[in-house]
Amino acid sequence: MATKAMNFKFDEAEIRDMKRIADVFNMTVTDVIKEALSEYMEKMKKDPYYRLSMNVKEASKSESEEILSEIEKLTDDDLSISTVKRFKV
Helix, strand or coil: CCCCCCCCCCCHHHHHHHHHHHHHCCCCHHHHHHHHHHHHHHHHHCCHHHHHHCCCCCCCHHHHHHHHHHHHCCCHHHHCCCCCCCCCC
């Protein structure tokens, strides 16, 4: 798979931590970031909201039951907007 370069900004403490982890595990900082991001993305892909919003054509019966069960547990407080994120496209 082809790779592309991207730029990110981190605060000094995060950079220091990444360098320490890279040194301890004999990795590059790039590999530390890639591995952390990969683990985070796998976690997020399992999130019900992500799965519902990715135009899944059909969920299995057990998946549908799990989603409905989680929705039924939500309170009015859970459904209130706590933060707003804006993205420019």
